[in-house]
Amino acid sequence: MAKRSAPEVNAGSMADIAFLLLIFFLVTTDIATDSGLNRKLPPIVDITDPPKIKERNIFQINVNRTNQIFLKSDGEERLINLGDLRAAAVKFLDNGGGTGDDACKRCQGGQNPKSSDNFDKAIISLSNDRLTKYKTYIAVQNEIIAAYNTLRDREFKREFPALQMSYVEANDRYLDPQTPQAEQDRLKDQLETIKILIPQKFSEAETKSN
Amino acid sequence: MSKFKKKQDGGLPPISTASLPDIVFMLLFFFMVATVIKEDNLLIENKLPSADQVEKLDKKNPVSYIYIGKPSANYIDKYGSEARIQLNDKYAGVEDIAPFIAAERAALREELLPKLTIALKVDREANMGLVSDVKQELRKVNALKINYTTRKGDAVANAQN
Numbered sequence: 001m002a003k004r005s006a007p008e009v010n011a012g013s014m015a016d017i018a019f020l021l022l023i024f025f026l027v028t029t030d031i032a033t034d035s036g037l038n039r040k041l042p043p044i045v046d047i048t049d050p051p052k053i054k055e056r057n058i059f060q061i062n063v064n065r066t067n068q069i070f071l072k073s074d075g076e077e078r079l080i081n082l083g084d085l086r087a088a089a090v091k092f093l094d095n096g097g098g099t100g101d102d103a104c105k106r107c108q109g110g111q112n113p114k115s116s117d118n119f120d121k122a123i124i125s126l127s128n129d130r131l132t133k134y135k136t137y138i139a140v141q142n143e144i145i146a147a148y149n150t151l152r153d154r155e156f157k158r159e160f161p162a163l164q165m166s167y168v169e170a171n172d173r174y175l176d177p178q179t180p181q182a183e184q185d186r187l188k189d190q191l192e193t194i195k196i197l198i199p200q201k202f203s204e205a206e207t208k209s210n
Numbered sequence: 211m212s213k214f215k216k217k218q219d220g221g222l223p224p225i226s227t228a229s230l231p232d233i234v235f236m237l238l239f240f241f242m243v244a245t246v247i248k249e250d251n252l253l254i255e256n257k258l259p260s261a262d263q264v265e266k267l268d269k270k271n272p273v274s275y276i277y278i279g280k281p282s283a284n285y286i287d288k289y290g291s292e293a294r295i296q297l298n299d300k301y302a303g304v305e306d307i308a309p310f311i312a313a314e315r316a317a318l319r320e321e322l323l324p325k326l327t328i329a330l331k332v333d334r335e336a337n338m339g340l341v342s343d344v345k346q347e348l349r350k351v352n353a354l355k356i357n358y359t360t361r362k363g364d365a366v367a368n369a370q371n
Binding site: 011014015018019021022025026028029034035036037038039040041042043044067082083128129130131132133134135136137138139141142143145146149168171172175177206 | 227228230231234235237238241242244245246259261262263264265266267268270273327329332333334335336337338339341342345346348349350352353354355356357358359360362365366368369370
């Protein structure tokens with residue numbers, strides 16, 4: 001008798017099995033959404049002698065219980081739209097109204113004597129009500145970070161034109177685990193330079209209770 | 211004659227499905243690799259707000275999650291519709307934060323302790339009161355690195371609806 005070859009296994013149902021697994025993973029997948037706004041909370045310390053800060057150096061934002069935003073800066077108080085907040089914050093930070101020791105070499109703003117002296121002196125302060133919605137709070141935080149990033153981008157490009165990157169891109173590249181170690185170290189120094197140049201001076205008042 | 215007839219009865223040949231399993235397997239592998247099994251079973255509603263100045267959370271460093279939101283539909287009868295905190299798999303109060311952080315820290319190697327980040331996953335409709343209480347509690351236990359977890363999107367438009 002001739003040697004019979006082994007019968008072929010029917011692979012037709014393989015697709016069904018694969019589909020079953022595929023659907024299981026499709027349903028259980030939760031593609032990671034772990035990105036967000038990094039912030040640092042201030043440690044609890046008793047300040048017996050609070051430093052004196054000139055009012056013109058503070059950009060006071062207050063979000064009330066109906067999610068309206070009050071802004072007190074440049075010697076006036078007004079209601080502001082969320083959409084205008086970023087531009088207002090940039091204008092405040094970039095003002096460069098200081099003279100003498102406080103003069104700001106890098107600022108390109110209007111040098112309004114009623115607004116901030118320089119990057120180092122300018123403080124953004126945020127307070128909110130207990131009934132403020134979280135989404136409004138996050139949007140305000142986002143706009144403040146955006147204002148700082150706008151200026152940091154500008155100064156990063158001016159300081160390190162050879163890189164052809166903005167501050168945010170450089171930061172992403174620094175955090176990317178695939179970036180080589182040598183480049184990471186170099187980027188870290190460069191980012192640090194800009195951070196010292198334009199520090200994020202951000203203060204949050206404890207929430208008002210009512 | 212029959213030899214020549216065969217060619218005529220044609221119509222389209224059936225499409226071969228032999229490569230279908232390969233395609234499906236390819237998709238399968240993609241989803242298997244991209245899948246992150248949920249760490250916590252959510253008992254609360256958790257629609258995150260959007261922001262566009264986001265930074266990726268560094269996965270090399272340890273992260274602890276605190277969820278805040280109103281109880282999800284199944285639990286609303288029992289727990290009401292006021293926003294609550296969820297730690298691990300349970301509802302918790304503000305006073306449970308400190309022991310939670312202590313437990314998270316105890317599970318870490320010492321050199322990683324200062325790198326612990328607290329990711330706040332807060333529902334966009336929650337009130338700031340509770341969030342502020344949590345922040346205050348975190349300050350008390352000196353867990354100062356926080357991350358407001360958000361989706362990527364337009365923050366301004368998002369806050370207005």
